[in-house]
Amino acid sequence: MRVLDSHISSPCSRRSATPRAPPTGPRCGDGVVHLAAGEQCDDGNLRGQDGRSASCQLELP
Numbered sequence: 001m002r003v004l005d006s007h008i009s010s011p012c013s014r015r016s017a018t019p020r021a022p023p024t025g026p027r028c029g030d031g032v033v034h035l036a037a038g039e040q041c042d043d044g045n046l047r048g049q050d051g052r053s054a055s056c057q058l059e060l061p
Contacts, residue, residue, distance in 0.1 A: 026039075028042060028046065028054070028056035029042065029044065029045060029054075029056070030042065030044070031044035033056075038056075039056035040058045041056055
C-alpha cells in the first residue's frame, strides 16, 4: 500500500483493488492513503462496513 504525505505506516492492511492514479487529484477510493486530505485508510473501494468507511476512515467494531 502506498502512503502519501508521510512516512507513517497505514493502519490498513487489506486492499480489495489495485491502486490507480486519481484522475483529478487525491480522492477517497483511489487506493492511496492521503494523510493531508484527512484519510486514515484507503482500501481502493467506497464500500463501508469492511473495517474502512466510504469516507476513508477506520471503522471500529
